[in-house]
Amino acid sequence: MIWGAYSKERFGTGLTGLASNPGGPADTLVIGAPGEALSGTDAGWIGAYSTPILEGIEKRDSDWQSYFSTGGQGAGAAIVDVGDIDGNGYGDLWVAGDLEKDSDEGHLFLTASSGSGTQIEVSAGWPGYGYSAAGLELGGGQRALALGNIGWLHNTGAVWIWTSLPKDGDPVYDAEIQLYGSNEGDLLSWLHGLESADFDGDGIDGLLISEPATDSLYLLEQSTWATGEFGISDVALRFEGAYEDTQFGNSAQTGDFNGDGYTDWAVSAPRQSTSTWSNVGFAYVFLSDASGWTSGGDAGDADASIQGKGGGTSFGLGMATGDTNGDEVSDLAAFQALDKDKSTIWLFAGPLEGALTHDDATAEFGAIEDGECGWLSNMTMLDVNGDQMDDLAIGCGNTSTAEVGSWVGVTSILLTQGL
Numbered sequence: 001m002i003w004g005a006y007s008k009e010r011f012g013t014g015l016t017g018l019a020s021n022p023g024g025p026a027d028t029l030v031i032g033a034p035g036e037a038l039s040g041t042d043a044g045w046i047g048a049y050s051t052p053i054l055e056g057i058e059k060r061d062s063d064w065q066s067y068f069s070t071g072g073q074g075a076g077a078a079i080v081d082v083g084d085i086d087g088n089g090y091g092d093l094w095v096a097g098d099l100e101k102d103s104d105e106g107h108l109f110l111t112a113s114s115g116s117g118t119q120i121e122v123s124a125g126w127p128g129y130g131y132s133a134a135g136l137e138l139g140g141g142q143r144a145l146a147l148g149n150i151g152w153l154h155n156t157g158a159v160w161i162w163t164s165l166p167k168d169g170d171p172v173y174d175a176e177i178q179l180y181g182s183n184e185g186d187l188l189s190w191l192h193g194l195e196s197a198d199f200d201g202d203g204i205d206g207l208l209i210s211e212p213a214t215d216s217l218y219l220l221e222q223s224t225w226a227t228g229e230f231g232i233s234d235v236a237l238r239f240e241g242a243y244e245d246t247q248f249g250n251s252a253q254t255g256d257f258n259g260d261g262y263t264d265w266a267v268s269a270p271r272q273s274t275s276t277w278s279n280v281g282f283a284y285v286f287l288s289d290a291s292g293w294t295s296g297g298d299a300g301d302a303d304a305s306i307q308g309k310g311g312g313t314s315f316g317l318g319m320a321t322g323d324t325n326g327d328e329v330s331d332l333a334a335f336q337a338l339d340k341d342k343s344t345i346w347l348f349a350g351p352l353e354g355a356l357t358h359d360d361a362t363a364e365f366g367a368i369e370d371g372e373c374g375w376l377s378n379m380t381m382l383d384v385n386g387d388q389m390d391d392l393a394i395g396c397g398n399t400s401t402a403e404v405g406s407w408v409g410v411t412s413i414l415l416t417q418g419l
Ligand SMILES: [Ca+2]
Pocket: 083, 084, 085, 086, 087, 088, 089, 090, 091, 092, 110, 111
């Protein structure tokens, strides 16, 4: 466990695994503390911890750290590994501000060999900006950066795609491609709702865009991009939930869940109910192949489904993927909030197929013992101890301790070896 150092810094609210060599495994854990106040109230902080991460590690043991300078933005509330955006051979980060602070800026953090790097600030002028992001490989060495803003135009939501690097201070609406939601309240690009991968093996990434308020997950392939402005309703590949109001699309993840070499995707519907349980939550896995995705579908078309446990617990509020047992088949972790203070995390070893429930989980991890870790937790997978098996890192920014104070935050690491 790595604990925050100060009251209200919310250490662990954002976290991700970063690959120094983007072709290789993630080897650095980057953790955010949006309430860190050294350079202004709620300006924010990120710190990087290279693997192996050893027991007894403390916040101050970071290999490098960065303080953000704009008070009230809460930078580090979300951190996304966007791959090697500038093509220098080192993986890069997107660092977003805090939704609760109505943050309207984000930072592209271009890393270099030392681990530290250049910051490019991109602002939006709308609150709720920058929480989701994804880097895309477009083939021929070209890369793009997709940035989400769920708050754009009274929570309609938007996605901006940069096919060349933004410059420091650029407004986000200077992006070459601008994709807008349909209606106020649709919240296009929700939270961790942008994911990219090469689903059909042609060397060009597609982009998953979630809109759980309309129970939708869209897949945008480069062949269907329009330059300039277009609407999400023009994106042909739409996948929808089994019913209305299930929050289908809440969390999207990519991985090879059947081990055939094609990257698949998983999506959750944490508000989906059964006849017995209200809001129990489901996750779905859709398998890709060489022919690619040519039409949309719904939850009933999924190759695997997983039902959570109990009513009102919202299985799939957060998910993470990686290979926890070294068999080169992706495994899926999903958490559900048994109440507002406690989460349970279920780990499902791939291959994933058919109708599954929490009873089919390979492992179950209970709530952490010290303090709260509920609705606000998020997680990522990376190999923290170098045994070639991915481990789970879980950030709980709202955890409090009697010693330090409220919302100090903690990141818990679960070693998956031996599962
Ligand atoms: Ca780079």
